[in-house]
Amino acid sequence: MLRIGIVGGTGYTGAELLRLLARHPQALLTVITSRSEAGLPVAGMFPHLRGQLDLCFTEPDPGTLAECDLVFFATPNGTAMRAVPDLLERGVRVIDLAADFRLKDPALWEQWYGMPHACPELLSEAVYGLPELNRAAVRDARLIANPGCYPTAVTLGLLPLVASGAVDPSWLIADAKSGVSGAGRKAETGLLMAEMGESFKAYAVKGHRHAPEITQNLAQFAGAQVGLTFVPHLVPMIRGIEATLYARLVDPAIDLDSLFADRYAGEPFIDLMPGGHPDTRSVRGANVCRISVSRQESMPGVVVVQSVIDNLVKGAAGQAVQNMNLMFGFDETTGLEALALLP
Numbered sequence: 053m054l055r056i057g058i059v060g061g062t063g064y065t066g067a068e069l070l071r072l073l074a075r076h077p078q079a080l081l082t083v084i085t086s087r088s089e090a091g092l093p094v095a096g097m098f099p100h101l102r103g104q105l106d107l108c109f110t111e112p113d114p115g116t117l118a119e120c121d122l123v124f125f126a127t128p129n130g131t132a133m134r135a136v137p138d139l140l141e142r143g144v145r146v147i148d149l150a151a152d153f154r155l156k157d158p159a160l161w162e163q164w165y166g167m168p169h170a171c172p173e174l175l176s177e178a179v180y181g182l183p184e185l186n187r188a189a190v191r192d193a194r195l196i197a198n199p200g201c202y203p204t205a206v207t208l209g210l211l212p213l214v215a216s217g218a219v220d221p222s223w224l225i226a227d228a229k230s231g232v233s234g235a236g237r238k239a240e241t242g243l244l245m246a247e248m249g250e251s252f253k254a255y256a257v258k259g260h261r262h263a264p265e266i267t268q269n270l271a272q273f274a275g276a277q278v279g280l281t282f283v284p285h286l287v288p289m290i291r292g293i294e295a296t297l298y299a300r301l302v303d304p305a306i307d308l309d310s311l312f313a314d315r316y317a318g319e320p321f322i323d324l325m326p327g328g329h330p331d332t333r334s335v336r337g338a339n340v341c342r343i344s345v346s347r348q349e350s351m352p353g354v355v356v357v358q359s360v361i362d363n364l365v366k367g368a369a370g371q372a373v374q375n376m377n378l379m380f381g382f383d384e385t386t387g388l389e390a391l392a393l394l395p
């Protein structure tokens with residue numbers, strides 16, 4: 053059994069990791085940290101884990117974490133980078149669900165995250181953990197940068213188009229919407245039901261920190277400068293991301309459904325839905341990205357992709373478990389077989 057630690061076990065992605073790992077046949081949860089709940093039983097805070105997990109939250113402690121085979125960081129940006137060098141040194145492998153190791157350029161990290169990077173020397177080693185893009189490297193990684201939620205939905209939706217040269221990479225638009233759990237479990241006025249319920253708005257229109265992450269992903273395949281307009285929206289639902297993506301086709305005669313089917317053949321967590329309108333409830337709780345690709349008769353030169361994920365599953369904890377399975381040689385789908393919840 054793999055001994056697993058989770059730093060940040062009281063947040064939404066930490067709780068989702070607990071839900072998935074409590075039933076994973078090869079995973080043994082040994083350390084779950086929380087500074088605010090240290091000493092309290094995990095199942096006391098999360099009753100859905102009663103009878104599944106007999107552990108108490110503990111303060112994050114490097115010595116205890118070093119006894120694990122793998123540590124997940126489900127913590128705010130800028131937390132993992134302070135602890136990771138020591139854990140790697142002690143032979144522990146790490147999956148960071150935050151953004152600390154996602155951007156390869158430390159100056160870009162500082163620009164978007166507002167602090168200098170604590171261990172820039174590890175950025176080149178860290179593997180971006182999107183298996184559909186990077187599966188072989190994930191298997192051998194000591195350190196995984198688990199992708200952001202929006203970047204997962206947007207990258208998977210645009211990748212077949214950009215990588216095949218079917219679209220002009222300098223003109224990409226991503227219009228993305230997220231449920232409120234994407235903002236984490238912190239108390240914030242703008243996230244109150246009375247503030248965001250029955251309402252809907254775009255935010256970070258001038259620039260969101262996920263834009264450089266998506267651009268970095270696509271640039272590896274584009275063969276030319278990537279130009280992306282990315283606008284996120286907050287919608288009054290709890291889970292889910294829907295990204296509607298637009299790009300200009302180089303050859304309007306291309307068979308788009310075949311292009312996507314070829315790119316994602318054999319992918320266990322990509323579901324192509326030709327002619328469909330994937331909705332967020334069809335992925336709630338499931339580790340899947342459901343994609344449809346279309347064009348309008350009046351604008352045959354513009355492709356429209358719809359891509360949906362559960363931000364906490366394929367957009368965070370499920371993807372992290374998928375990466376863990378690859379890193380430790382388990383079947384990639386172990387512990388991730390659950391279907392979506394409907395309704």
Ligand SMILES: NC(=O)C1=CN([C@@H]2O[C@H](COP(=O)(O)OP(=O)(O)OC[C@H]3O[C@@H](n4cnc5c(N)ncnc54)[C@H](OP(=O)(O)O)[C@@H]3O)[C@@H](O)[C@H]2O)C=CC1
Nearest residue numbers: 060062063064065086087088126127129150234236237368
């Ligand atoms: N929510 C989402 O949909 C997604 C989130 N992410 C990323 O995953 C990370 C976690 O997100 P989320 O679960 O939503 O966040 P939450 O705010 O819900 O939870 C954060 C957790 O981290 C702990 N924590 C906070 N500060 C520290 C610290 N300095 N040292 C140790 N533990 C700390 C908190 O517990 P305590 O304070 O008790 O120690 C809490 O358990 C973030 O970086 C987020 O950007 C990525 C993809 C999707």
Ligand SMILES: CC(=O)N[C@@H](CCC(=O)OP(=O)(O)O)C(=O)O
Nearest residue numbers: 150151200201230231232234235
């Ligand atoms: C709805 C909402 O607020 N979403 C978050 C996405 C946060 C996230 O998961 O991003 P990182 O892992 O890169 O921090 C936001 O826009 O900040």
